[in-house]
Amino acid sequence: MEYRQLGESELKVSAITFGAWAIGGWMWGGSERKDAVAAIRASVEEGVTSIDTAPIYGQGLSEEITGEALKGIDRSKVQVLTKFGMRWDLAKGTLAFKSKDNDGKDIDIYKYSGKESVILECENSLKRLGTDYIDLYQIHWPDVTTPVDETFEAVLRLKEQGKVREVGVCNYNVSLMKEADSVVKLASNQVPFSMVERAIEEELVPYTVANKKGILAYSPLQRGILTGKIAPGHKFGEGDHRPATKFYQPENLKRINAFLDEIRPMAESKSVSLAQLVIRWTIDRPGITVALVGARNAEQAIQNARAINVKLSAEEIKFINDRLYKVELV
Template sequence: MEYRQLGESELKVSAITFGAWAIGGWMWGGTERKDAVEAIRASIAEGVTSIDTAPVYGMGLSEELTGEALKGLDRSKVQILTKFGMRWDLEKGNLAFKSKDNDGKDINIHKYAGKESVILECENSLKRLGTDYIDLYQIHWNDETTPIEETFEAVLRLKEQGKIREAGVCNYNVEQMKRADKVIKLASNQVPFSMVERGIENELVPYCIENNKGILAYSPLQRGILSGKIKPGHHFGEGDHRPATKFYQPENLNRINAFLDEIRPVAESKSVTLAQLVIRWTIDRDGITVALVGARNAEQAIQNARAINIKLGAEETRYINDRLYKLELV
């Protein structure tokens, strides 16, 4: 495994980090508890030291499963990355969207990061995770109803109390990062990035490189589509959010699969899967510190972690990029 420093912080994380959204079941059509715990432990056995989770992933379930998987391990050798600022249990802040929990019950998800809420969420996360500190504490989405300065004054207090080690953001633009950074030095920004979703390269990546901020790329496999395993007519479980997204529309699915067929020979020449090739390409990209990759079982987790062993030469990268830049989605 490769380990990378997050910005100017003292936090080192594995370049391939376990993304624990899917194991929470929420918006992924449910979860198998035993498989989820085994997936995390299999990742750690392969050298993955960092787990990224959030309270809203399964309304606490993802954090609980993370805590269960880490029981008995040396806490100092594992980095727990979690989040705050999305509440399903109170009506405050901005309504982000309506959803259903894992039992099919209707819930409203609010973006809320008032000072008292940040403190409470941290305490709840610590309990669910079974730990006394969080390595990276990240706001999940910007809350327009609360000044950024108020939110991060609470985060600063948590750091002073030793309950978190470093502060990060998710889904922030450059201006939002600048405001938060004035209150507490940010280690990183977690944002969507994949071969087919590269919008952050326009402004955010240059800013983060220039100001030494880490970037955690989430959905590097575009929620599974870049694995090459999802074809037109694929059956998704009830509650799975993916069929409604842009990339899963039939025309785009066809175009992405055609692109994957073009780069498949590179993967085959290295005896690796398409997914592994895509993960390696992602962490080689300028400004990208970490690829967050989810797994629903141990076998997926092992395959994801072993992507670190791939070496892409300049010619191979150019070959992939030449074809990628010709890919147009509708």
């Protein structure tokens, strides 16, 4: 495994980090708890030291599973990354969207990061995770109803108390990052990035490179589509959010799969999967510190972690990029 410093912080994380959204089941059509625990433990055995979770993933379930999986593992050898600012149990802030929990019950998701809420969420996360500190505490989405300084002064207090080691944001633009960074030094920004979702390269990546902030790229496999295993007409489990996204629309799915067919021979020549090739390309991308990759069982987790062993030459990266840049989604 390769380990990378997050910005100018003291935090070193694995270049391939375990993304724990899917194991919470929520919006992914369910998950088997024992398989999820095994997936995290298998990742750690492969050298993955960082686990990224959030309270909203299964309304606490993902954090609980993460805590269970890390029992008996030296806490100083792993980095727990979690989030705050999305409430399903409090109607405050702005309504993000309506959803259903893992039991099919209707829930409303709010973006809210008032001071008391931040502190309460941290305490709840610590309990679910079974730990007394969080390595990277990240706001999940911007909350327009709460002043940025109120939110991050609360996080600064948590850091001073030793409950939080480093501070990050998710889904923040440059201006919001600057505002938050003026209150507490930010280590990173977690944002969507994949071969077919590269919008952050226009403004955000140049800013984070110039100001020495880390980028945690989420959905690097575009929620599974870049594995090459999703064909038109694929049947998804009940509650799975993916069919409604842009990338899974029939024409876009067709165009993405055509691109994958062009680079598949390269993966085969290296005796690796398409997913492993894509993960390696992602962490080799300028400005990208970490790729967050999910897995629902141990075998998936092992294969994801072993993407670190893939080596891409400058010529091979150019070959991929030349074909990638011709992909136009509708």
